[in-house]
Amino acid sequence: MKVEKPEKYNHRSLVVGIYNKLFDEFGKQNWWPAETPFEVVVGALLTQQTKWQNVEEAIKNLKQRGLMDAESIASSDIELLEETIYCTGFYRQKAKRLKQISTFFSENKMEEVFSLPLDELRNTLLSLNGVGPETADSIILYAANRQKFVIDVYTKRIMKCLGIEGNYSQLQELFEKNLPDDVDVYKEYHALIVEYAKKYCVKKKCDICPLTGEFNGPDYL
DNA sequence: CACCAGGTTGACC
DNA sequence: GGTCAACATGGT
Numbered sequence: 001m002k003v004e005k006p007e008k009y010n011h012r013s014l015v016v017g018i019y020n021k022l023f024d025e026f027g028k029q030n031w032w033p034a035e036t037p038f039e040v041v042v043g044a045l046l047t048q049q050t051k052w053q054n055v056e057e058a059i060k061n062l063k064q065r066g067l068m069d070a071e072s073i074a075s076s077d078i079e080l081l082e083e084t085i086y087c088t089g090f091y092r093q094k095a096k097r098l099k100q101i102s103t104f105f106s107e108n109k110m111e112e113v114f115s116l117p118l119d120e121l122r123n124t125l126l127s128l129n130g131v132g133p134e135t136a137d138s139i140i141l142y143a144a145n146r147q148k149f150v151i152d153v154y155t156k157r158i159m160k161c162l163g164i165e166g167n168y169s170q171l172q173e174l175f176e177k178n179l180p181d182d183v184d185v186y187k188e189y190h191a192l193i194v195e196y197a198k199k200y201c202v203k204k205k206c207d208i209c210p211l212t213g214e215f216n217g218p219d220y221l
Numbered sequence: 222c223a224c225c226a227g228g229t230t231g232a233c234c
Numbered sequence: 235g236g237t238c239a240a241c242a243t244g245g246t
Contacts, residue, residue, distance in 0.1 A: 088243080
């Protein structure tokens with residue numbers, strides 16, 4: 001799973017170097033162990049601005065009530081959904097969005113949607129209410145199992161500590177242009193960033209971040 | 222008590 | 235393109 005690091009210093013050595021350092025410290029993450037791709041979609045929506053621990057509880061609740069498939073959620077009462085996912089916060093808008101997304105996937109075969117050309121797939125997901133860039137890319141990467149690098153607030157924070165700032169698409173391009181064509185590397189990388197950030201980058205402090213200092217990323221964006 | 226958690230939206234400049 | 239308040243609960 002390790003990626004060979006190029007010799008001279010450039011964007012690629014930075015992107016690859018960070019990956020290898022995180023992999024050395026945290027190892028394989030094996031992220032997002034869901035029973036079905038649909039469960040990943042549900043998790044991606046519920047985890048917005050929410051701790052994963054609470055999402056797990058909501059997923060457990062949904063399963064207990066037989067609501068872990070698109071058709072069941074699409075036809076279920078909005079108030080029942082609200083009650084079921086209450087623990088994830090923003091429960092009113094999330095219940096509404098969850099129902100809409102489930103309706104979409106009950107009317108469109110998930111397998112076919114996930115086989116669309118990458119850009120088309122992404123735009124389709126983005127057109128759903130409640131699905132922004134990060135959620136769309138999480139679904140593409142972890143549910144559709146296709147190559148899209150997920151940028152989250154932690155990724156932005158870490159890169160900023162290294163002197164690299166950019167908007168979502170700029171950062172995404174930086175990673176995607178410098179990583180090998182390997183979905184598993186994409187999956188592990190994002191998971192590693194989250195684990196790393198939860199340990200070192202809380203409260204926007206860069207001073208205790210071990211990456212800072214090791215990689216002197218100039219401002220390229 | 223203040224702040225954060227694996228964001229998105231709609232309004233506005 | 236960028237910024238900002240809402241959205242809501244539970245934990246530290």
